[in-house]
Each structure stands twice: as structure tokens, then as C-alpha cells.
Amino acid sequence: MYKFVIEGGHRLRGEVSISGSKNATLPIIAATLLTEGTSVIHNVPQLRDVDAMLAVMEYMGARISREKNKLVIDTGRVNNLEAPYELVRKMRASFLVTGPLIARFGEANVARPGGCAIGPRPIDEHLSGFEALGVEISEEHGYIIAKGKSLKGTEIYLSERSVTATENLLMASTLAEGETKIVNAATEPHIIDLIKFLNSMGAKIKESDGIFHVIGVSKLHPATYTVIPDYLEAGTLMIATAIAKGDVFLREAVAEHSSAEILKLEEMGVSIRKDVGGIYVKCNKRLRAREIKTAPYPGFPTDLQPQICSLLCFADGTSLVKETMYEDRFNHIAELQRMGADIKVDGRTIVINGVKKLDGAEVMASDIRCGAALVIAGLAASGKTKVLRVYHIDRGYERIEEKLARLGAAVVREQA
Known part of the structure; x- marks a missing residue:
């Protein structure tokens, strides 16, 4: 059993290749x-x-x-x-x-x-x-x-x-x-x-x-x-770049596969530039709150809902995220609350009031995307965040801690 230990506050810079889907x-x-x-x-x-x-x-x-x-x-x-x-x-x-x-x-x-x-x-x-x-x-x-x-x-x-x-x-x-x-x-x-x-x-x-x-x-x-590049990994790393105020090139990412998430990130204030060989993502300011509703493709992917919730915790104002695909995709909510997020569930809608900061804490991944959301939150939290049960994350992300570390994140895998 392993855990990720993340020291927040490090900007992401550089480029990383997207793995196969x-x-x-x-x-x-x-x-x-x-x-x-x-x-x-x-x-x-x-x-x-x-x-x-x-x-x-x-x-x-x-x-x-x-x-x-x-x-x-x-x-x-x-x-x-x-x-x-x-x-x-x-x-x-x-x-x-x-x-x-x-x-x-x-x-x-x-x-x-x-x-x-x-x-x-x-x-x-x-x-x-x-x-x-x-x-x-x-x-x-x-x-x-x-x-x-x-x-x-x-x-x-x-x-x-x-x-x-x-x-x-x-x-x-x-x-x-x-x-x-x-x-x-x-x-x-x-x-x-x-x-x-x-x-x-x-x-x-x-x-x-x-x-x-x-x-x-x-x-x-x-x-x-x-196999095509993984647009869900690309979306996760776009969100990670935004929360860490980074400047990253996602090599092999296919913009046409990520239209809904790119649109929402741009509405929030993230700068995204599409290139033949991938996607450039840059963010250097506090973001705007937004309303998001998950939907079948080409709508906003339910598999990126937990991750975007982590980002919206830092946005100015109140965001509403409606989960229409899975009735219980809210495992990340309690863990984000442990880190100081002002976030709650009202029926199938997640209500997020932006806060100035999150605090590092010991949190637990209960599924693939919940785990990714907690890693993302840890990148911007003050102090150290420990994400337990990372075997869930390993189900869907190929050595994500190594990719983030190459971009400048302070994240390591340790025995739990």
C-alpha cells in the first residue's frame, strides 16, 4: 500500500506527454x-x-x-x-x-x-x-x-x-x-x-x-x-496546471477530444492554446466561479467532475456543479472538506463557495477520479497533503506523480 505526499505551493512548468487512453x-x-x-x-x-x-x-x-x-x-x-x-x-x-x-x-x-x-x-x-x-x-x-x-x-x-x-x-x-x-x-x-x-x-x-x-x-x-492519447488524463493535467498557476505544454493531447472542458476552463480564466502537437495551458490569476453540468460526450465529462471541483474551491464566488451521470459520485466532497473547502452536496448538485486557501491534510482516495481530485487539491494546499489508497489512482493514471514531479510539483510516493 502506497500514499502520495504532496507539498503544496509549487508552480508547474514545462511539458509532459499524455499516455494512451x-x-x-x-x-x-x-x-x-x-x-x-x-x-x-x-x-x-x-x-x-x-x-x-x-x-x-x-x-x-x-x-x-x-x-x-x-x-x-x-x-x-x-x-x-x-x-x-x-x-x-x-x-x-x-x-x-x-x-x-x-x-x-x-x-x-x-x-x-x-x-x-x-x-x-x-x-x-x-x-x-x-x-x-x-x-x-x-x-x-x-x-x-x-x-x-x-x-x-x-x-x-x-x-x-x-x-x-x-x-x-x-x-x-x-x-x-x-x-x-x-x-x-x-x-x-x-x-x-x-x-x-x-x-x-x-x-x-x-x-x-x-x-x-x-x-x-x-x-x-x-x-x-x-491507441489514442487519454483525453481524461489531459483534462486532469489541464486542471492541475490551472490550480498550480502553471505554464505547461501537454504533448500529444488532442484538443478536439476535450472541447467541453477547455471551454469551461477558458470561461474561468485559464489561458489555453491549441497546437498540432498538443495543448498549451497557462494560468496566473485567481479564477471565476462557474456552473457546470456533466453530460454524455461531447458534454462535460463526469470523469472530470471531481477534479474541476478541486479547482473551483479556489474560484471567486459560488460555483454549482450538477452531476447527472452517477448518483454517488461525491466521495471527494468530504475529503475536500477536511482540507478546508466550503463545499457541500444538495441533491445531485455540488455547491462550492471559493476560499482563499486549503490546508494540507491526510485524505483518502476511494476511486480513480476522486484520487486525482485530491492530488490536484494538494498541489495548491498549504503544507503537506497525504493521499492514501493511491492504488485507485494507479488504475487510471500512468505514474501521475512522476509526471507532476517533472513539471515541478513536490510529490513523492511512499509506503503507507
Whole structure:
């Protein structure tokens, strides 16, 4: 068990490269199950969640080798169509193997994902979509048992724009007979990246008027692919730069993936300049309070809500942040209060009155983005902040303390 120890008050300067997107990497790993042979994935971040997904793949018979950020996956010997609870419980995204297994093998036996610290995340949209494609779904002893030897293309309407349901159904429909239309699908950058990977394998997927059209093919082939940069890491580091009154170039960051967060930061007073090779972020003044509402892409990402709350603690005036995606994504609130923030929850709205300073304190990360928010708050707090349970942060950020330290932050990883 480790903790981060952060001494606040150090400005961030310089440049740092953005790692590959975790949320693109996970479904792309699962998608390699759609075919026999060896696929090569580049720009894969070294994260606990990636390790968890690879453990599921190896359990099913995939042969995997890694060299830094390069991943080689041979799915030719996959013969175990079960994803057990002891592996799936470590990360809900493990359920993404279900669609590829059904498409290639006609069946899957996958443990139902467990609860989540930020609120219910049901898999109903996945299951109803599979059934629409002709899959028989049953449940026994906590496992989803799916059987469907000949999938038929159809029109699937998602009642909510679920990211993982969209990904699972895209993968399942690549080998279905005929055309599948997925209506009201999620369109985050990592979903578009998954589609590009599937098309590089021989799939036929297009988007038109917000609808994904999938023309089923008889067979896919392995591919070599490079994962997009992580726009959530980029957003986190933009916010970190702003709170630390920094001047930073985020190399490889894609501005088009971060339009909503860039707009809000600029409204607050942060200077942002877009460049072909990344994003320049500069802030040297106290910021303005704002109202923010999380929404599906291209709206403001729920995965940046905790981090922006840390920044708004230092803004002049009263800010309102409405969380529309997850009913319990408020774990960071009590921890920020421990640091002296004037912040509270009113229903699904976070009310933040800006303060002159935060005080370093011992705080605890309870999920990936909560942990990132506490690290950000620690950068600007007076004295030392100790962030416990950083294994949550390691699930979604590749050595974030090293990146911040290279920019001038006083942050170290220590044994808890």
C-alpha cells in the first residue's frame, strides 16, 4: 500500500506527454478475441486496470507479451469461454469480453459485475442488446450465460447512452448477419477509437446522424494499432496546471477530444492554446466561479467532475456543479472538506463557495477520479497533503506523480 505526499505551493512548468487512453485500451484488448491470430497494440498505458483485463484474457487462453507500452496478444488458442468472478470483480470493464466471445464462439459465461463506488452501473442495456441480436440470456449463480450461434443484424435502441453497452454491442454485431443499427449510442473518443480498430480488423462500421451502422462480415483478422492519447488524463493535467498557476505544454493531447472542458476552463480564466502537437495551458490569476453540468460526450465529462471541483474551491464566488451521470459520485466532497473547502452536496448538485486557501491534510482516495481530485487539491494546499489508497489512482493514471514531479510539483510516493 502506497500514499502520495504532496507539498503544496509549487508552480508547474514545462511539458509532459499524455499516455494512451485506458478507456480505449480496454475494449480494444477485448476486441482481439473476435479473431484468431496475433494483434499488436501500441501506446498501451501501464495501469492496474489494463493488468486486470489482461488477466481475464490469459485465463481464457490468450497468450500475451508486453514490452513497455507495446502489447502483443495471440488469441489463436482461446478455448475457455468463462470470465470468473474473482477476475471480473476487480474491474467492471472485464464484462466487455462478453460481446466478442458471443460473436466468435456463439457463447459466453461471464460473472455479473459487482457494485461500484460511484453508483449503480447496470448491465441491462448490454443484455437487451444481445437479445435483440438473437442471443439467449440466462443467469445462474451470479454468472451471465449467453448463447447465440447465428447472430442477426437488427436495430438496437439504447435507452441511455452507455459507453460499455455501446462497445459490447458494436463488437458483437461485427460478425452478425446483415446490418445492425445502434441508436442513441455513446460517442466518446475511446468509442470512435474502438471502431477504428475494428475497421482495421476488417469490420464495416460507419456513423451517420448519430447512429452507428454495422454491416456484419464473416471473418475478421488481427491488426496492428496505436491507441489514442487519454483525453481524461489531459483534462486532469489541464486542471492541475490551472490550480498550480502553471505554464505547461501537454504533448500529444488532442484538443478536439476535450472541447467541453477547455471551454469551461477558458470561461474561468485559464489561458489555453491549441497546437498540432498538443495543448498549451497557462494560468496566473485567481479564477471565476462557474456552473457546470456533466453530460454524455461531447458534454462535460463526469470523469472530470471531481477534479474541476478541486479547482473551483479556489474560484471567486459560488460555483454549482450538477452531476447527472452517477448518483454517488461525491466521495471527494468530504475529503475536500477536511482540507478546508466550503463545499457541500444538495441533491445531485455540488455547491462550492471559493476560499482563499486549503490546508494540507491526510485524505483518502476511494476511486480513480476522486484520487486525482485530491492530488490536484494538494498541489495548491498549504503544507503537506497525504493521499492514501493511491492504488485507485494507479488504475487510471500512468505514474501521475512522476509526471507532476517533472513539471515541478513536490510529490513523492511512499509506503503507507
